[in-house]
């Protein structure tokens with residue numbers, strides 16, 4: 001086994017006065033960072049998916065609020081200007097609750113701060129960032145315990161260092177399991193239409209010296225039928241009070257297929273991905289992106305008879321999930337046991 005090295009490319013870097021965002025649209029061909037000095041820029045980076053992945057967009061939004069405060073403080077009514085920027089950040093993408101969780105935390109700190117708001121907001125944004133990395137390492141160990149001596153897994157989308165503060169949720173579990181020496185192969189779905197698997201996940205794994213095998217999304221059923229994988233390991237964008245989990249479009253089909261083939265499904269996500277205010281996944285807003293992401297250019301004119309429907313997330317019901325792994329512990333069979341045991345005020 002080669003010695004895994006820490007991924008040196010980071011999705012987000014705070015520079016003291018600006019946020020550097022790795023443009024994930026250009027990977028794996030090009031590693032390029034854009035520098036943002038205001039919240040509007042960060043909101044655009046999230047909406048355009050330069051930065052993507054639920055925890056990473058939460059962290060980016062936290063720095064966006066900080067940049068807003070740095071810009072407006074101490075002008076008159078500076079909090080109102082920051083609140084407008086918070087609204088703009090909140091409108092960037094709807095499905096991942098980590099975005100709203102981070103904005104709420106920053107807003108609360110802003111409203112409570114008195115002596116030095118910039119210092120306090122800097123401390124909180126950096127804490128959100130650092131705690132996400134620590135959570136991923138904890139999840140990695142819990143998840144690897146559950147995988148045991150599994151030899152091969154399938155993952156979907158990119159739930160890695162690129163989608164988080166670092167180390168990754170699903171890929172954190174995979175990294176930790178690989179270090180233990182049992183896991184030999186990681187299958188990655190292409191993840192159409194944006195190709196997070198083909199462009200990001202296999203690249204990220206290879207950077208770490210972990211063998212990866214790319215498959216077309218439509219090959220997943222046959223992979224399971226062939227008995228080549230023991231587990232599917234994915235991340236999540238929002239987990240509701242009954243344990244339903246929204247994740248990248250295609251996750252639900254994998255979970256249905258997994259049931260048919262006796263493959264287990266693990267969802268790895270930090271506590272910031274839980275939304276206890278929603279009873280079930282039926283209430284999650286599913287982002288629909290521009291049909292341009294699917295359609296050939298010749299179908300883009302207004303009078304085209306060909307259109308496209310482009311939902312980019314789906315919801316996997318709790319009863320199709322074998323285990324939810326968080327930094328606070330693991331829930332086996334969330335469909336039976338629920339996830340309320342994790343809830344704190």
Ligand SMILES: CSC[C@@H](O)[C@@H](O)C(=O)COP(=O)(O)O
Pocket residue numbers: 052053054055096156157158159160163164168169170196234235236237247248249312
């Ligand atoms: C740790 S990332 C978990 C999820 O955010 C990830 O699986 C996913 O669906 C990302 O979607 P994306 O549209 O690329 O932001």
